Amino acid sequence: MIRRVPGALVPRDEILQAAAELFVNRGFAATSTRDIAEKVGIRQASLYYHFEGKSGILAELLELSVRPSLEKVEEIERECPIDVPEAALYLLALIDVDTLATVPHNIGRLYRMPDVRSSEVFEEFQPAFRELAAAYGRLGAGIASNPVAATVGVDQLGGLLIQVVEVVIRIRSRCDDVTGAHARAIAATCLRICGASEERIARAAVVADELLPTYVAAGR
Numbered sequence: 001m002i003r004r005v006p007g008a009l010v011p012r013d014e015i016l017q018a019a020a021e022l023f024v025n026r027g028f029a030a031t032s033t034r035d036i037a038e039k040v041g042i043r044q045a046s047l048y049y050h051f052e053g054k055s056g057i058l059a060e061l062l063e064l065s066v067r068p069s070l071e072k073v074e075e076i077e078r079e080c081p082i083d084v085p086e087a088a089l090y091l092l093a094l095i096d097v098d099t100l101a102t103v104p105h106n107i108g109r110l111y112r113m114p115d116v117r118s119s120e121v122f123e124e125f126q127p128a129f130r131e132l133a134a135a136y137g138r139l140g141a142g143i144a145s146n147p148v149a150a151t152v153g154v155d156q157l158g159g160l161l162i163q164v165v166e167v168v169i170r171i172r173s174r175c176d177d178v179t180g181a182h183a184r185a186i187a188a189t190c191l192r193i194c195g196a197s198e199e200r201i202a203r204a205a206v207v208a209d210e211l212l213p214t215y216v217a218a219g220r
Contacts, residue, residue, distance in 0.1 A: 012050045015062075019057045020105040028058060029115040055121050061107050062125040066132050069096040072215050073135045079211060086196050086204035089139040091211055093165055093187035096132075098216045100168040108169035116145045136161040136190075145195025161190050183187035 018039040022031040033054050037044040051057050072095055080088040100108050110116045137158025141149065144157065152160070165186055171178050184205060191201045 011040070011042065011046075015042075015047060016057065016061060017104050019054065019066075020061055020107050023058065023061070023113075023116075024107060027113060027115055028054070028110070028119065036170045055119070058110070058116065058119065059121045061103075062110065062121065063128060065070065065100065065103050065108050065110075066125075066128050068099045068148045070128060070132045070135070071191050073132075076186065076211075076215075077139070079214075081207060084193050084198050084207050085193075086201050087207035087211075088142050089136070089143060089161070089190055089194070089214070090187045090201070090204040091208040092135065092139060093161075093190045094183050094208055094212055095215050096162075096167050097178065097183040097186055099139055100166065101172065101183075106169060106172040108166060111166075111169075133158040133162045136165075140190070141195045143191070143194050143196055143200075147191075148195040158193070160193055163198075164189050164193065 015036060016201075019031070019036045022035055022039060026035075031054065033047055034044050035056070036054065037047045040047070051060075069092065073092065076088050076091050078093070080091060116122050132154070136160070137154040140157045140161050141154045144152070148157070165185060168178055168182070171182060187208065188201050188205070191204060195202070
């Protein structure tokens with residue numbers, strides 16, 4: 001008889017935590033629902049009370065890597081002052097860094113795993129990812145210098161900016177902590193790609209740092 005070890009997480013969250021660790025370390029294809037259930041300390045049948053199968057678990061984990069940032073985009077655009085438009089992109093980058101730095105077991109790594117990328121679940125995840133990239137592109141295009149605007153399309157710019165933020169995944173892969181200095185450097189780099197001056201970046205940083213606690217429980 002399997003005996004669960006009492007923990008602070010509810011069973012659904014425990015399943016997500018266990019699956020995240022197994023998917024990242026073993027691979028999605030190599031992990032079974034039995035493996036996940038055994039790691040949590042529940043019967044395999046009990047897992048299906050919370051999820052239809054491991055594809056459903058993967059879908060939720062992928063959403064966890066983008067949804068917290070995506071849900072804040074409209075509020076960011078509304079709250080940032082119009083005289084410092086760079087602050088919106090800076091703040092989104094800070095929030096997205098926090099999302100990727102705090103998701104369990106660095107699940108952003110799943111994006112690059114062949115068995116995940118070839119799955120139907122990954123295809124279904126793409127609209128949410130593209131929506132976040134589009135938000136980066138829109139905010140970046142709104143502050144882009146003339147040379148940047150003339151040479152880089154909005155979609156391409158969004159892709160570049162989101163790749164900069166995903167440096168967090170590589171930092172965590174090295175077992176390094178993602179610090180506030182990392183977050184600010186990443187956000188500033190996003191603005192530099194758009195052609196923002198150092199003076200404008202500094203102003204954006206001040207505004208974003210003031211607003212960040214509204215969106216993140218513990219500002220980084």
